[in-house]
């Protein structure tokens with residue numbers, strides 16, 4: 001004997017069993033593209049692009065740009081520090097430094 005659903009199967013065992021409907025409720029209304037647009041999302045505070053995720057108020061693209069910029073700044077600073085140290089030690093001349101840089 002096969003049952004088409006759980007309710008039927010349970011009724012077969014215990015006809016007096018009270019089954020309370022619950023669980024997943026399916027919306028009768030289908031989600032359309034317009035609904036999706038209306039629902040909206042997060043907007044990047046910098047470029048204004050809509051984004052599903054927000055990092056420090058900006059979208060992933062801008063966030064990555066920030067990280068890249070920050071890393072570049074750090075690299076520049078480290079390089080400057082390196083040359084400043086070498087210059088103060090006298091192990092490198094300004095001419096050599098320019099050569100290395102450009």
Ligand SMILES: [Zn+2]
Pocket residue numbers: 044045046047048049058059060061062063
């Ligand atoms: Zn952005």
